[in-house]
Amino acid sequence: MSRGEFLGDFEQLILLAVLRLDREAYGLGIQQELSARAGREASIGAIYTTLDRLEQKQLVRSELGESTAERGGRAKRIFTVTPAGKAALRQSIGATRAMADGLKGLGLA
Amino acid sequence: MSAVERVLQSLVTSAALREAMLGDLAEHAAAHGAPALWREVGRSLPSLLRARLLEADMLATISLALITVAPLLVMELLCAYTLSLVPLKASAARPVWFMLTVPLLPAMLATVAARARAGAPALWMGALFPAALLASSALPWPIAYRAWAVFIITFAGRRRPRRISA
Numbered sequence: 001m002s003r004g005e006f007l008g009d010f011e012q013l014i015l016l017a018v019l020r021l022d023r024e025a026y027g028l029g030i031q032q033e034l035s036a037r038a039g040r041e042a043s044i045g046a047i048y049t050t051l052d053r054l055e056q057k058q059l060v061r062s063e064l065g066e067s068t069a070e071r072g073g074r075a076k077r078i079f080t081v082t083p084a085g086k087a088a089l090r091q092s093i094g095a096t097r098a099m100a101d102g103l104k105g106l107g108l109a
Numbered sequence: 110m111s112a113v114e115r116v117l118q119s120l121v122t123s124a125a126l127r128e129a130m131l132g133d134l135a136e137h138a139a140a141h142g143a144p145a146l147w148r149e150v151g152r153s154l155p156s157l158l159r160a161r162l163l164e165a166d167m168l169a170t171i172s173l174a175l176i177t178v179a180p181l182l183v184m185e186l187l188c189a190y191t192l193s194l195v196p197l198k199a200s201a202a203r204p205v206w207f208m209l210t211v212p213l214l215p216a217m218l219a220t221v222a223a224r225a226r227a228g229a230p231a232l233w234m235g236a237l238f239p240a241a242l243l244a245s246s247a248l249p250w251p252i253a254y255r256a257w258a259v260f261i262i263t264f265a266g267r268r269r270p271r272r273i274s275a
Contacts, residue, residue: 027133045153049160070139074132
């Protein structure tokens with residue numbers, strides 16, 4: 001990710017969810033995590049298209065996980081955040097913090 | 110092949126992502142039932158359509174659309190000018206406009222063929238095509254032309270080769 005290119009709000013949430021879920025970061029798990037923690041009701045399609053974009057930017061990578069009967073025998077695709085993804089996340093969150101830092105009236109402090 | 114699989118096959122070009130999504134949807138349906146599955150598919154459509162549109166080579170797609178539609182628009186303007194010289198009632202001009210929409214048929218067939226060559230199933234495109242043709246005959250002519258143009262811009266175009274990990 002080049003300098004000055006920041007993550008979108010949804011990309012940031014997805015990366016954070018992937019980090020939180022660790023080895024359980026697959027589409028449906030990420031959807032539930034987003035709903036439970038961020039109150040964001042995202043569709044499976046939105047999550048996978050974002051993960052695909054992040055993978056093309058090499059901010060996440062994926063590998064096949066377990067397949068179960070309830071998944072129709074299809075394997076899970078487990079996502080992990082790459083070092084470049086962590087760096088992009090740090091940069092993006094850092095920029096948001098820097099902008100919010102010292103602002104009164106937001107109720108953050 | 111289930112209806113959900115057919116929908117995803119048309120919209121998700123990466124087989125790996127499609128399989129993962131189908132697995133997740135099956136798991137979702139097992140937990141919440143079939144209506145929840147369709148609700149989830151419906152909610153996913155805008156994102157998948159947008160991604161599919163962006164995935165196509167936009168420059169080639171827009172060029173194709175312009176090459177297809179521009180001559181027809183010129184012909185449309187010439188006909189409008191010619192008809193304006195003849196004192197006809199508005200209702201008499203309508204069949205002329207319907208005739209003008211017919212040349213768009215090969216353009217649409219070419220679009221569907223281009224999609225089919227790229228490897229995606231053109232079944233639902235085949236259903237959309239006559240529907241769009243019928244709609245164009247019912248609508249006023251300028252709207253029909255623009256609808257065709259939007260259709261071509263949205264669905265035509267070559268695919269970028271995909272890089273899939275794992």
